Amino acid sequence: MFEPYLSRWNLLPDGDPIVARGSYLLPVRMDGHINGNPAMLKIALDAEEKFGGLVMQWWNGDGAARVYAYAGDALLMERAQGKNSLMEMACQGQDDEASCIACNVIAKLHQPRSMPPAELIPLNIWFEALESAAQREGGLFLQSLAAARELLASPRDIVVLHGDIHHENVLDFGPRGWLAIDPKRLIGERGYDYANLLCNPELPTVTDPIRFIRQSHVITQAANLERRRLLQWTLAYAGLSASWFLEDGDRQNANSDLSIAKLALQALLWEVNNHDDFH
Incomplete structure (x- = not known):
């Protein structure tokens, strides 16, 4: 599921997959390197999640996580690194x-x-x-x-x-x-x-x-x-x-x-x- 996009966007897995309602997520590093920028690869399982990616793109990182890449059911976005909740x-x-x-x-x-x-x-x-x-x-x-x-x-x-x-x-x-x-x-x-x-x-x-x-x-x-x-x-x-x-x-x-x-x-x-x- 993740592999085509790991190759396409030169990503390195950086944690265990996460099963969410409507999607699968994988923490990754960009540029194929352990020191690459942390990101989250999200695979949508339904239309609602997929079209949510379009809204994320439209916001362009203003009030929302940045979108680095978007194709088909996959979204590569900025990963939260702060410790507060x-x-x-x-x-x-x-x-x-x-x-x-x-x-x-x-x-x-x-x-x-x-x-x-x-x-x-x-x-x-x-x-x-x-x-x-x-x-x-x-x-x-x-x-x-x-x-x-x-x-x-x-x-x-x-x-x-x-x-x-x-x-x-x-x-x-x-x-x-x-x-x-x-x-x-x-x-x-x-x-x-x-x-x-x-x-x-x-x-x-x-x-x-x-x-x-x-x-x-x-x-x-x-x-x-x-x-x-x-x-x-x-x-x-x-x-x-x-x-x-x-x-x-x-x-x-x-x-x-x-x-x-x-x-x-x-x-x-x-x-x-x-x-x-x-x-």
Whole structure:
């Protein structure tokens, strides 16, 4: 699998292969030498991962890892060498700082650029899985779908989205700072990219109501978002993510997302009942 590209791009393996969802990865050194620049060779296993490489190329290393080469299903990109981790920060009392770092990276990715790549998926198509889940499951899925429909009917600030920003897709690249990896191929309202920071099921405190409320305020300020809009996107995204987990037979993570959807809904209702201006 890796060999054709090791030869083609003169790469030397520099670690064990990594199996990820949708791809295989191999740490490598460039120029066929142990002292060559460290890089990561990624082989996409599906169209979503493959087209994500086009978005990475388009970003051209601004807010995301640099792409050194791209051909077919293979992507050769800059490898993170820093020792810091947003997940560790969030788990060790630096949750606010981790959220702000992620928001800064998202803002870089959303900066105006030249003509975006072709074949991007609009969010109304992306949310079709939620439609099916709402019909089948009802309950909170219906509330999430209602929020999604309202947002998608009146989009604001349309940008090329990362589509899967979470604490392990923003990495420490040492002197180059924090950069994103593994985008989807989405286009839509910028607020969508911030919702997953409140939904990451890998974060042990993700369903803590106090953490949720605090981080919703932190993200609102750091991203210059309307808080009501962020809560709506969180409600919508949590339902969408739960629907994907159900498709995979993962009820545990689906329930985690539904807990987040409930927190977002409660926060929205509290804002309305207290006549807050949502900022």
